Amino acid sequence: MGIQFDAITRIFTLQTRHTTYRMQVDERGRLLHLYYGRRIGTGDLAAMYPAANHGFSPDYYPCRRDHAASPDVLPQEYTVGNMGDFRLCCLWVRDEQGAAGADFLYRDHRIAPGKYALDGLPAAHDEDAEAETLCIFLRDEPTGLELELLYAVFADQDIITRAARLRNTGTGALWLDKTASVCLDLPFGSWELIHFHGRHAMERQMQRLPLGDAVTTVASTRGASSHHHNPFVILCEPDATEDAGLCYGVMPVYSGSHRTDVEVDQNGLTRLVTGIQDQGFCWKLRSGDTFTAPEVILCCTAGGLGELSRRYHRFLRGNVCRGKFRFARRPVLINNWEATYFDFDADAIVSIAQKAADLGVEMLVLDDGWFGKRDDDNSGLGDWYVNQRKLPGGLDPLIGRIKDLGLRFGLWVEPEMISEDSDLYRAHPDWALTLPGRDPAMGRNQLVLDLGRPEVADYLLGRLTDLLERHDIDYIKWDMNRNMSDVYSRALPPDRQGETAHRYMLGVYRLLETLTTRFPDVLFEGCAGGGGRFDAGMLCYFPQIWCSDDTDAVERLDIQYGTSFGYPVSAMGAHVSACPNHQTGRTTPLWTRAVVAMAGTFGYELDPHRLSAEECGEVRRQIETFKKYYDVIHNGAYYRLSDPARQRRWAGWQFVTETESLVSLVLTRPEANARPLHLCLRGLDENALYRVQALEVHVCQATPELAGSRASWTGAVYSGSTLLYAGLTLPPLAGDWPCAQLHLIRLLPGGH
Ligand code: DGJ
Numbered sequence: 001m002g003i004q005f006d007a008i009t010r011i012f013t014l015q016t017r018h019t020t021y022r023m024q025v026d027e028r029g030r031l032l033h034l035y036y037g038r039r040i041g042t043g044d045l046a047a048m049y050p051a052a053n054h055g056f057s058p059d060y061y062p063c064r065r066d067h068a069a070s071p072d073v074l075p076q077e078y079t080v081g082n083m084g085d086f087r088l089c090c091l092w093v094r095d096e097q098g099a100a101g102a103d104f105l106y107r108d109h110r111i112a113p114g115k116y117a118l119d120g121l122p123a124a125h126d127e128d129a130e131a132e133t134l135c136i137f138l139r140d141e142p143t144g145l146e147l148e149l150l151y152a153v154f155a156d157q158d159i160i161t162r163a164a165r166l167r168n169t170g171t172g173a174l175w176l177d178k179t180a181s182v183c184l185d186l187p188f189g190s191w192e193l194i195h196f197h198g199r200h201a202m203e204r205q206m207q208r209l210p211l212g213d214a215v216t217t218v219a220s221t222r223g224a225s226s227h228h229h230n231p232f233v234i235l236c237e238p239d240a241t242e243d244a245g246l247c248y249g250v251m252p253v254y255s256g257s258h259r260t261d262v263e264v265d266q267n268g269l270t271r272l273v274t275g276i277q278d279q280g281f282c283w284k285l286r287s288g289d290t291f292t293a294p295e296v297i298l299c300c301t302a303g304g305l306g307e308l309s310r311r312y313h314r315f316l317r318g319n320v321c322r323g324k325f326r327f328a329r330r331p332v333l334i335n336n337w338e339a340t341y342f343d344f345d346a347d348a349i350v351s352i353a354q355k356a357a358d359l360g361v362e363m364l365v366l367d368d369g370w371f372g373k374r375d376d377d378n379s380g381l382g383d384w385y386v387n388q389r390k391l392p393g394g395l396d397p398l399i400g401r402i403k404d405l406g407l408r409f410g411l412w413v414e415p416e417m418i419s420e421d422s423d424l425y426r427a428h429p430d431w432a433l434t435l436p437g438r439d440p441a442m443g444r445n446q447l448v449l450d451l452g453r454p455e456v457a458d459y460l461l462g463r464l465t466d467l468l469e470r471h472d473i474d475y476i477k478w479d480m481n482r483n484m485s486d487v488y489s490r491a492l493p494p495d496r497q498g499e500t501a502h503r504y505m506l507g508v509y510r511l512l513e514t515l516t517t518r519f520p521d522v523l524f525e526g527c528a529g530g531g532g533r534f535d536a537g538m539l540c541y542f543p544q545i546w547c548s549d550d551t552d553a554v555e556r557l558d559i560q561y562g563t564s565f566g567y568p569v570s571a572m573g574a575h576v577s578a579c580p581n582h583q584t585g586r587t588t589p590l591w592t593r594a595v596v597a598m599a600g601t602f603g604y605e606l607d608p609h610r611l612s613a614e615e616c617g618e619v620r621r622q623i624e625t626f627k628k629y630y631d632v633i634h635n636g637a638y639y640r641l642s643d644p645a646r647q648r649r650w651a652g653w654q655f656v657t658e659t660e661s662l663v664s665l666v667l668t669r670p671e672a673n674a675r676p677l678h679l680c681l682r683g684l685d686e687n688a689l690y691r692v693q694a695l696e697v698h699v700c701q702a703t704p705e706l707a708g709s710r711a712s713w714t715g716a717v718y719s720g721s722t723l724l725y726a727g728l729t730l731p732p733l734a735g736d737w738p739c740a741q742l743h744l745i746r747l748l749p750g751g752h
Helices: 304-320 344-357 394-402 422-426 454-470 494-518 553-564 590-596 613-628 629-636 720-726
Strands: 001-007 011-015 017-027 031-038 093-094 106-111 131-140 145-154 157-170 174-186 190-198 202-210 217-221 233-236 247-252 260-266 270-276 284-285 290-301 333-335 365-367 408-413 475-478 523-526 545-548 603-605 639-641 650-656 660-667 677-679 689-698 717-719 728-730 737-748
Touching: 001 131, 011 131, 011 145, 031 131, 031 174, 031 290, 157 174, 157 304, 174 247, 174 290, 174 553, 190 553, 202 553, 202 689, 233 260, 233 270, 247 260, 247 270, 247 304, 260 590, 270 290, 284 290, 284 494, 290 304, 290 365, 304 639, 333 344, 344 365, 344 394, 344 613, 365 475, 394 408, 408 454, 454 494, 494 737, 553 629, 553 639, 553 650, 553 660, 590 613, 590 737, 613 629, 629 650, 629 660, 660 677, 689 720, 717 720
Parallel strands: 333 365, 333 603, 365 408, 408 475, 475 523, 523 545
Antiparallel strands: 001 011, 011 017, 017 031, 093 174, 106 131, 131 145, 145 157, 157 290, 174 270, 174 284, 190 202, 190 233, 217 260, 233 247, 247 290, 260 270, 639 650, 650 660, 660 737, 677 728, 689 717, 689 737
16 A cells, blocks of 8 residues: 555656556656556556547647646646646646746656655645555746645555645746646546535535536635535436435635636546635746645545545544544533623623533633623724723622633634724724725625735734734634735835735745644634635634624534534534524424524524423433443444435434444424435444334424334334334324434443
8 A cells, every 4th residue: 555656668657545646757747647546457548548639729839749648638637728728737837928828747756754844835734644645746848847746645544635735846937827726537438527616604514416518617706615616516427315425525625715617628537626725826036936726635436425424534533623622522512692692791690601501511602792882793803802891890800700610612713804893993904805996895894814915924823823822712703704805015115916816825824833833722713704714724823714604503404414424413503592593583492493503513502581381401412422422422433314405304314433322403394294215224234233222202292192102112123224224114294394313322242
């Protein structure tokens, strides 16, 4: 396993447990992509690919007479525009004469144990020392532009990460108009594209599309990875299911504007190019400068979509999230946002905390409104000083009272933004991104700070360090509530304005890197108006991210379903909120809300004083249940049991460890004269025995006679194969969104 180079054939082979990735330096010195897919043995792959002589596909210059090779036809590893490959390109580079192009030829390579690091950008890590790195060095002679292609192989996990670095060793400046991270050519097969689109409060809706003979684009131009198009796509065989079929995952480790294009070319080759969004992007690379294109996490499996997801879950948790919170138990929290919005004082917060502590909650999070002049969302952002009217004496007296209740304390911030009505804006209007001579487009009546400017990032670092050093804060919720428009930096010259949006991301990453390193005991939760920046880049700093501003349990079924394709349960911020739900007006059973939030980090976002005595009892039991099953929920393997595109009657999912399994199901469409609901489980050991130990069936008030109903098989022992293939029939569920939870214990050999 690992990385091999055959010096005779000049073939690189990256081998993981179940996959092979292969490239070759051809006789002209160009790096061709040969293969990525199921693990294969030897054989001359280059001979299998069409060489050339396709009408209107140009020849490499030395092949102009024999038409032996065309850049437009061969699978390529990292392609440059204007060089004869008319398909999607990774790089569009111009020199001082305005001439576009670069023809990279192989120079050298290095294979080393461990994982490469990327300056200034988040990237996967190799804390458990399992990775191996390959760097391939290529050079374009006329410009002196050097390209370093980086590969890290996590063989046991079937993960390969890639990145690209460009260094200008020439004498003149170069302009990068487009710099993608990865090109992935699949010369064989036909593929479907799965992507995750959405909008604010309805993020990551899974959509599966056949690929036509066209270019399909999944992208954000919003300065954030966005609610609208998540930076994660899957290419899969048309008949791929949860359990079988070849699938490729492509996940950029980047939180800004991104772009993934997929093209099916004239010969049926599928090319995927992914990286930073090129609209508005232009990076000036002076002599001696280096530009790094963000990392991309690739995974390939023949085990279907479920297996692909589980591989990403494990990798993101173990090799992207960092520090002690990768695996540390997360506290059950209560957040005051939907309980009070901006209207609170210290006594109100303490009273919420008091009641919540009594129910078993472990942390109080004080959301928006505690700082500056902030009674609504029109002012105050940037003034990270305590609002003394709401919190007399500052944060310490409040934190003291919360801690006296035995709770931890968390605080909301939105550092990247500035209100026009703030002391910070009055002092530094030029720190906001605005176009000269124009009124800016406003989002939530706030502007975006120019975080590419070191002094802006340093100011925020100072304020946040001060907050975290002076106060006993256990958790930070880092929010970001508008997208980027009017992208113009007062600190950059005209020919560098195209760098502003990416410099902003580099500034955000530097800030987060410094803070999370300085305060390793603080749990950071990401947020961007819900899940507007739910990506692998943010997961390097935030082990959990607020999944959506939509807390309606039924809507969350689809949001969390889509999110689960790439991201682990431990990363998905999910809370139980009040009903009627504040976003949709829907009323769902309290236990259903908890079952859905238990497929995430779990917490509450409501005023506990409004709960009846009976509901308080239920909440207490919910928290006990979550704590009891924490291990299987956060550390277990995750299996989707339903696909909302195929059936809307119920949604189900399952967590599995070596010793137990928890199954959750929500009925989304009750039926009159209902057909029996059969549930075939997943992830169990066929040969093991399981006791179906605890079945909770929660139905709505409308059908109380069903509330106590238990299936006859409760407490019975079944073989894994029976549960997998014959399944269980649930007792009848009816009413508005009832749920069921089922716990299985694997018996030891001998049936204990
Ligand atoms: C958007 C977040 O997603 C909410 O949870 C809340 O923190 C508000 N911002 C506060 O302004």
